[in-house]
Amino acid sequence: MSFIKKFVEESTLSRRKFLLNSAMGFGGVAAAAALGPMGVAVASTKPTLAWGYRTPDNPYWNSIVSGGESFARSVGQDLTHLIHGGNNEKILADVKALLSKTGGNLALAVDANDSPNARSIVEACADKGGFVSTIWNKTDDLHPWDYGDNYVCHISWSDYQPAQDTARLLLEAIGGKGGIVGIGGIASNVPAIERKAGLMKVLEEYPDVELLDWQAADWSTSKANTVMSTMLTRFGDEIKGVFSSNDSMTLGIIEALRAEGLAGEIPIVSYDGTADVVKLVMAGEVLCTVSTNPYWAGGIALSLAYHAAVGSFKPSDEPHAHREFLGPAIMITQQDAQAWYDNQIAQTPEYDWKDYWKYSSGQMTYDKV
Incomplete structure (x- = not known):
């Protein structure tokens, strides 16, 4: 079995399971949290969900945020878009404004645009009690485990x-x-x-x-x-x-x-x-x-931030390999392109957004290239 065929098969949930989850209006863990112990309803403390990215006009970032929207729908929420257009100052200002508006009750996934900018965004979230996942760009000396639970994870790819x-x-x-x-x-x-x-x-x-x-x-x-x-x-x-x-x-x-x-x-x-x-x-x-399967990355980065925010899991209890990890990288040639298009583009892939590390290809390393 080719790697692409195996990946496509593993990444597709049954339609029945997807519809059952959607009908609940919550991910399983979030639904349980909403009901509280012994099924007694309690007040919701759902955080605002947001994605910070460059532009929706770019097909890659459109796919990223589409994954984020899919996750948001799975927990019955809307997604706030922080579009920075490649401007470091704008994304930092937008994050700070949203933290202020929500009183820190925020689950954020973000590409900081430039690597040094990630630290400022992470520190702003940690200072206000928000939860943040970053992708692609950060400096080598910035690590989630140095910020307790608030800096949930960083996802990158070994290019x-x-x-x-x-x-x-x-x-x-x-x-x-x-x-x-x-x-x-x-x-x-x-x-x-x-x-x-x-x-x-x-x-x-x-x-x-x-x-x-x-x-x-x-x-x-x-x-x-x-x-x-x-x-x-x-x-x-x-x-x-x-x-x-x-x-x-x-x-x-x-x-x-x-x-x-x-x-x-x-x-x-x-x-x-x-x-x-x-x-x-x-x-x-x-x-x-x-x-790099941006749709999956967009959903899973936001899912991790959300579930950390609602207490479904505690990031600081996880190993480093779950906090800085690499996503999949799959070469598509003419031999594979039709199958990839049919299964990953022509139809919307479905993922279990609580299976956080299923497609991780391992912990990030910092070998200099």
Whole structure:
């Protein structure tokens, strides 16, 4: 059984179980808490639920927050959206304002945008008694266990090895020789750093491949389009392949190639597993993309913060591997793309939001790349 097939099967709950849970209006633990001991009803102390993220227009972040909304519905609540647009000051100000409004009765999942910004957000939540889960970006010296229960967890992904896998696929596709270009994300972002490092590591194995240029396009479709157009003008047919650090930028890269009649002629590897790029993999215009299952991540990060807030579990009783952990990273090639699209995109996947660490691939480590 392929890893993708196994993952799809394990990640899908029965429709009957899902409908029964929905009919209750609560997750099982939350329902029990609402009833209190011996089934006696008590006043609800449900926290406000919020997700802080870059933009709903980006397919990756749209999938993240869709997972958050799915979890919120499972406990009969609405989700507050804190959209920061890549602005460190805005997300911190919005979190502080919501903590003030709710008196600290907040369960928050958030991407801090830049790694150093995570500390300020965590400390604001801890100071007011809120509960926060972070994803992707934090500094190496910031740890949930240093903040008791309020900093619930940090979820990230090990991009270094998957980036090596995609880079090797790209370099093999061009016959192990010639020039390639790379387009990266925000330079200070953990995934941007690791994905570039993975490419650079693999380039050491291919002395006949030259990295003609690397430019940051800040995860932006429009900026990637401009960068790719400039590279095509500068290097022309010297470009034999493109390493793209995420799917949003790949869409801009593809448009630049189409404008020159080169789409499908120059192989591209990508990252994020979004619907549009999975379709491009199916069509042969992109070699592969890597899914970090953002829908699951969006729901599970918020679920952990919520259940810590309502007392379903005590984060400080958990091992470090449950507080800083890696999510799944799944390479999708043309061979797998149709199955992935049918099972993870065309239909909404269903997850048990209380099975917190089912898809964890282990505790985070801090090996320098």
